[in-house]
Structure formats: structure tokens, C-alpha cells
Amino acid sequence: METHLADFVRDTSAGQEAEAILRKCVHCGFCTATCPTYQLFGDELDGPRGRIYLIKQVLEGETPTAKTQMHLDRCLTCRACETTCPSGVHYSRLLDIGRAMVDAQVPRGRVDVLTRTALKSFVPRAMLFGTAMKLGQMVRPLLPRAIKAKVPPLSSAGALPDATHARKMIALAGCVQPAMYPNINGATARVLDRLGITMLQGQTAGCCGALRFHLGDVAAAQDDARRNIDAWWPLLEAGAESIVMTASGCGVQVRDYAHLLQDDPNYRQKAARVALATRDVSEVLSAEAARLQDILKTLPSPDAMARRVAFHSPCTLQHGQQIRGLAEQMLEAAGFQLTPVADSHLCCGSAGTYSILQAEISRQLRDNKLAGLLGDAASPARPQTIASANVGCISQLAGGTSVPVKHWIELIDERLSGNR
Numbered sequence: 001m002e003t004h005l006a007d008f009v010r011d012t013s014a015g016q017e018a019e020a021i022l023r024k025c026v027h028c029g030f031c032t033a034t035c036p037t038y039q040l041f042g043d044e045l046d047g048p049r050g051r052i053y054l055i056k057q058v059l060e061g062e063t064p065t066a067k068t069q070m071h072l073d074r075c076l077t078c079r080a081c082e083t084t085c086p087s088g089v090h091y092s093r094l095l096d097i098g099r100a101m102v103d104a105q106v107p108r109g110r111v112d113v114l115t116r117t118a119l120k121s122f123v124p125r126a127m128l129f130g131t132a133m134k135l136g137q138m139v140r141p142l143l144p145r146a147i148k149a150k151v152p153p154l155s156s157a158g159a160l161p162d163a164t165h166a167r168k169m170i171a172l173a174g175c176v177q178p179a180m181y182p183n184i185n186g187a188t189a190r191v192l193d194r195l196g197i198t199m200l201q202g203q204t205a206g207c208c209g210a211l212r213f214h215l216g217d218v219a220a221a222q223d224d225a226r227r228n229i230d231a232w233w234p235l236l237e238a239g240a241e242s243i244v245m246t247a248s249g250c251g252v253q254v255r256d257y258a259h260l261l262q263d264d265p266n267y268r269q270k271a272a273r274v275a276l277a278t279r280d281v282s283e284v285l286s287a288e289a290a291r292l293q294d295i296l297k298t299l300p301s302p303d304a305m306a307r308r309v310a311f312h313s314p315c316t317l318q319h320g321q322q323i324r325g326l327a328e329q330m331l332e333a334a335g336f337q338l339t340p341v342a343d344s345h346l347c348c349g350s351a352g353t354y355s356i357l358q359a360e361i362s363r364q365l366r367d368n369k370l371a372g373l374l375g376d377a378a379s380p381a382r383p384q385t386i387a388s389a390n391v392g393c394i395s396q397l398a399g400g401t402s403v404p405v406k407h408w409i410e411l412i413d414e415r416l417s418g419n420r
């Protein structure tokens, strides 16, 4: 796509990066067919190719409007379009650049500003968020339906292993997961323990930075990345093999630390090493598949009634990290039956803070996703459990169904501990 950058952006690194991305786009529109917001609205400007045109116009000097901002805001950053694109257009990076330029020129309304500020200040602070979540869980039966859907019942991490192994891996707790679903990292610690690996946690590590990054606060996201690198660095230096991500939304962000801190001479190299050491938990288990299989062989067959599972692969896993099929293989190896999922490439509508900022679109996408996962309510092949790989997706889906929604590693943990 030929582009003539305006003076204000021509000599900036963002402008040059955007131009290089735009040059790759051949306007074919293949991406449009797999875009969830295009499917909902049927408007070219709510699909990737239309958004690329809007960003190109801004880069060429056209003044963006509130309508431009709305079409960019409606994008989930699910990156399904990147998976579809035959030309390798790095759409999400272009969107980051475009959003920052539009936000610099189009002021947001007061309510929008307040909501975004509250989200940036509150959610990434694990202590604050955890306290509020506990209070919400205590009064959960009294909460209005919309809020109740976002407050899971109180749960615990379960018994944590006390054995210490020579092999060690670091796990990121993250900001919301410990308060909402503590059993996910508890299950990971127990499964790794069975594989002869001790799970460590950098005490001062916290939010991966994705939330603030996607709300446009790049400096705060860089601070989050530096704090996590400082927390993990001594453990990596002491021999920890990997940094394990149990939330794919965090994984895609941590894998991008090298890019995020590329202009910081003090952290550039450390960020690159951290990014290289980062593994989704499905990659970790896949690499240990033979050992896992040996353990599974010693266990009785799983309960046939509880075996049917529908797996929702988060966008941050299948599109953001391009990891496909590993969690599914692990579940099948553990004796679970995976049920067919319609439109498995589509987003569930969670997308970080999207479910709050674009609540109506998010709800429609969630209901469509649940229909694709659960199929016909009368079918005897209907799944008994939905499994996923990201806390945001799990919370989003759980808010719209009575079918249990879990992280897939919890199912492996249940199987290994004889509860399935």
C-alpha cells in the first residue's frame, strides 16, 4: 500500500515502522472475513482493512474524528486478522501506533477518561484488586447480575507442594488471577511438581503491563516490565529454566518485552533474555509429554461422565503467540474428549478491558462463542466443562453459562490427583 507520510510523523521511528507495515498490505481483504467486529457490524471500517485505511489517512495528515476513534476502539486486538493475512501484515503494531496518534488528537469524553483512569489505577494493583474482589465475593449473592458475572465465587489455590526439585521454573502470578482464580497457579505448581519441577514466583513481580499498554499508557507498561524483569532476573541467573505463563494474555505481553524496552539501554538485553525464556504452560507440558504419559499410565481411567471438554483457545494464544493445538493434545493425552467447536478462531469478547469499555459488543461475542462451544443444548455430546488458557476468557465465558469453565491445567491437575 503506497503511503505518503505527513511531516509530523515522517522522521519518527513510529512513522517509519507504520509505513513499513502499510507497504506489506495488498488490500486483498482476506482478513475481513475472519474479523469478529466485521462479522457483527458488516461495516468495512469495523474490519482490519478499513481500520488500516483509517490509520493510513491519519499518518498522511488527515485529521481524525470521534468516528475514527470509535472504529479503532471497537477493535479487540484479537489478531485473528494477522493469522489470516497472507502478506504478514503486523496489524496489531500498526493499531498501537494509530491509536496513540488518534488519541493525541481526539479528546475523549469525561466518563470514558474516568473509566480508563480507574481501570489503569485499580486493576493492575494486585493488593487493591484482591481486597475489592474478596469483598465482592463475600456479598456475591446480593450483587446485580452484571457485576456478579464478573465476580467468581471464592476459591483457594489448594495444597501447594512442599518438595524441592533441582529443576526450577518461574511462574507469573499476574494482577487479577490470584484473586479471581488462585487454583490456576496452584494446579500448575502441583502438575510441575509431579514432573519434578519446582515452581518459583518472583516476590515483587506483578501485572505484566498488558492492561496499561492497551489503555495507551506505554510508560507505565514499561515500568511494569522493568519491575518484573528485576524480580525474575536473580532467579534466572540462579538457573531457573523458564518463565511460565498460565495466562496467555500475559504471555503475549511478556514475549514482547524486548520490543517494549528496545530503547532502554539498561534493560534492553535483559528484556530480550526474559522474552526468550518465556513459555506458555502448554509449551512446558508439551516438552514433558513423555514423563506426563508415564504418570498417566499409572492412573485409573478418567470418569467417563466428566470427560467431554470444549476448549476455547484464547486469541492471545492462537493468534498472539501462534500456539495452536498443544493444550488440546495434553487434554486428549490425559483422557479427555474434546468436543467440536464452531468458529474456534473467533474472540470471546473478553480482550482485556474491552468487556468493560465495549460491554454490549463484548456480550454479543461471548454469547456467540458460548453457542459455538456448547452446541445444541439437547445433544448427548454436549461438553460438561469448558476449558481455556487465559483468566480473562475464563471469567468472560463463566459469566454467561452455568457449565463450569476452568483453565485446562486445572483439569490435568484433577486428573493427576485422581479427581477425574
Ligand code: SF4
Pocket (backbone or CB within 6 Å): 034, 035, 036, 037, 038, 046, 047, 048, 051, 074, 075, 076, 077, 078, 079, 080, 081, 082, 091
Ligand atoms: S484485531 Fe481482531 S477485531 Fe481487530 S481488526 Fe483484527 S480481527 Fe478485527
Ligand code: SF4
Pocket (backbone or CB within 6 Å): 024, 025, 026, 027, 028, 029, 030, 031, 032, 048, 049, 084, 085, 086, 087, 088, 089, 091
Ligand atoms: S489480509 Fe493482509 S494484505 Fe490483505 S487486506 Fe488484510 S492486512 Fe492487507
